[in-house]
Amino acid sequence: MPVYVVAQLRFKDVDRYRQYQARFASVFGRFAGRLLAADEAPQRLEGDWDAQKIVIMSFESEDEARRFLESPEYAEISVDRRAGAETTGLLVRGFG
Secondary structure, eight states: OOOOEEEEESSSSHHHHHHHHHHHHHHHHSEEEEEEEESOOOOOOOSSSOOOOEEEEEEEEHHHHHHHTSSSSHHHHHHHHHHEEEEEEEEEEEEO
């Protein structure tokens, strides 16, 4: 069953976040996922939303998503993401 990882970010140190961002593609590319969207100017259509960026990734399975998210390579670059942004992350199950 496909799964999606959705991250909402609010920047607190843009330079540190950019360091994470510069290394993200090389790490993400080692895993079987697809980056579907990464938007620093999403348009709110309804309701309250105070984040500044949204990222949506897809994976063929929850196991594959967790393999990426729990990998040592991702943990290493995530230090800069956590220093650079407050993040809310969701794992969303798709339709199988």
